[in-house]
Amino acid sequence: RTQHPGAQIINAYGPTESTVNITDHRLDGTEEGPVPIGRPFANTQVYVLDSALRPVPPGTTGELYLAGEQLARGYLGRPALTAERFTANPHSSTPGARMYRTG
Template sequence: IYTSGTTGEPKPSPYATATWPPWPPTAASPAVCATGCCLHSPVAFDAATFEVWGPLLTGGCVVVAPSRPLDSALLRRLVRDTGLSALWLTAGLFRLLAQDAPDCFTGLRQVWTGGDVVPAAAVRRVLAACPGLTVVDGYGPTETTTFATSSALTDAATVPDTVPIGHPLDDMRVHVLDGRLRPVPPGCPGELYLAGEGVARGYLGRPGDTAARFLADPAGPPGSRMYRTGDL
């Protein structure tokens, strides 16, 4: 899987096939994916792993969207014609759809969104317009492929002003550490490190970048590593 290339040059991140996909099937409820999960991301984008393997590993089906930008009209048609029940959107696209037509998610059971800060106002608008829907903030860089943590939101009235990234998925660990890799006290700033089965092996052919970002996990089993996200 390639990173998005925020430095101008995407970096390949190999994964062990024994742990693929690098998030557990429980990250996508079987009851949700049994109806259908939408594949609209490019297959080189890490979100496609969720869109393909989420339903296939839980007895569901992949609903392949037409090869054009996803808008509210297309989403309504997919839900109506295919029984689509689960969807992944970048935080930016989720915000645009929430502003344009917050009720376009009616009929879905889950919408996963992330890749950037998820706007609380957008979540509130969508939940208020779509009773029964769950909006999930899924956090995780490409180096932990697709998701490392998640936070499920179901009630517009209880959505906080800052949408949390939630708790680690199964087989993942989250550390908030200082510059000497020591845990910081609650309420103190620190850098976020991700560890567990979903962490990539490093960057292919880039030993320097790998050494800088993939470190030994002091709280994990022998030989385990953690990824330095750069997020505070």
């Protein structure tokens, strides 16, 4: 919690595989408790999925997947790791769409 009420704080989240920032949450300095990672930027999707890649209900443990325009193509010179982490996106109607499994 900040000691500066009225200050605008932005919690930005995103791994390098998604051009660093993929979500943000703006705080006004008066919030208490855990800070959410926020909502995805335009042309970006964020999913919390189970092991069968199905969305989980809010508050349920799952794995975070990122998708959209900001996603990298994969890891240079590491095809096995790319195949493991960058998977087909079953939640997109765009042919060839992929998503990144954050781990």
